[in-house]
Amino acid sequence: MIIAFLGTGLMGQPMASNLLKAGFSVNVYNRSLHKTSALAQLGASIFPNPAAALKNAGIIITMLDSAQTQERVLFNQATLSQCLPGSLIIDMASIAPDNARQHARLAGEHQLRYIDAPVSGGTRGAQEGTLVIMAGASKSDLLNAKAIFAVLGSKTIHIGPVGTGQIAKCANQAIVAVTIGAVSEALLLAAKGGADVKAVREALMGGFASSKVLDQHGQRMIERNFTPGGTAKVQLKDLNNICAFASTHNLQLPLTELVQSQYQQLVSGGSQDLDHSALLLWLESLNHTTITL
């Protein structure tokens, strides 16, 4: 069984690498050819276009940066008609749930199967094979992907039918963004009140306020280290997807909508490539003060 891996960027590269090390045969396509040489050394077959890479593949994994790129690379009539009938497409990038459902329909029209399986855990999880995989799939398709997911992640959760993997990822990103906002406000409040913000973070890690965001992003805020990690622009893209879904489905999510507008302002102000914990900078600017008084 050959796997076609489309998109070997920051996440895709280590994921494809782990599949090669686990003994899978991997065909690779990436827009920037020079990013594929490390994979070639591990035994990957490199192809100059997606159609060539997927021609003999029973599994097609996509890890591309947006729904639009995916549509250019794979989800168009010309490319889908090149796939082996019956093959399984596993889309592991984070895209809007409605796009995932649309891609699943397109795949179905070409007798192809489809799983949406976005991940959390970042580049480190990708490297260490410890991603959490949120799968929207039929039970039988998920069974076919099991051996692959076992290599890529430490945990695969079946969220529900196709599209719900992306829903779970949206839920994840909504919580992350709002929690970053909450930690920013709490640390600024602490500083303004004359407290030692390091001591506050340490105290709060012991109680109900504790979270991975307070631990990791809180530490970044205190160190003022906004080297990404996850960027503000990707956080905004995810929030835009969430708010678009909510709007289409008549759902009001007041905190998520508020933090979307905050990230919009952060990104408009030129901080798009900073870590998403840089939302603190937006809040500091709003208040003309900083947490290091």
Added chain:
Amino acid sequence: MIIAFLGTGLMGQPMASNLLKAGFSVNVYNRSLHKTSALAQLGASIFPNPAAALKNAGIIITMLDSAQTQERVLFNQATLSQCLPGSLIIDMASIAPDNARQHARLAGEHQLRYIDAPVSGGTRGAQEGTLVIMAGASKSDLLNAKAIFAVLGSKTIHIGPVGTGQIAKCANQAIVAVTIGAVSEALLLAAKGGADVKAVREALMGGFASSKVLDQHGQRMIERNFTPGGTAKVQLKDLNNICAFASTHNLQLPLTELVQSQYQQLVSGGSQDLDHSALLLWLESLNHTTITL
């Protein structure tokens, strides 16, 4: 050294009990006398009014329900003038930082020392002696309280000068409230998108969205178990303290202010005595849908 313990309710009772078990001499005053009989059996001396309880005490611990009650019970000229000069008042309830500073000034006028030392960990932490204690104090006063804090809590953090213990507690409560709001929105989004909300919670506990709130309050939301725990009305009281502090000090905290208005609506709607995770009910009502579709 005798400790006067003023206020032996849900939190104070197990805390005083732990002090007695650790061998301290404890004088107890509580408004409802019948709530003190278990402590009497452990060897506490029970007094019918605060002045009698604190007359021979070197340490005075208060765990009363509001700043107003504290002012009636202890922080008034008549009662403070009954205290042994040089004694140390340790105020462990959650009150507004500006009230704590005012109480410290009043204490100082009577040659009394003052620490604000609110806690997190709830009734369970109080029972098990595993509270996290956030202390606003001078170094020497904190040193005098060390043996007592070692009995009551598993961790004491020196946040800064008097008043900053309450600031840390405010930071804690702001994060808890906003995170409860974030988890509510994420679970409702998940349900509306056709996902299995239990699977979503499980998946998200593995990544950056993980928090004690997602773990414990998220579980309550899924089980629809809103028996408190911490009540919505206490959460609102804390948010009111935070927003009043922010307003006095010209600080904008948009997410905290938004969640305050949500809790205000929840409490106005009659849910004041439910667990604070019942914020989900407010969001469901706003959207005319529930997470159990």
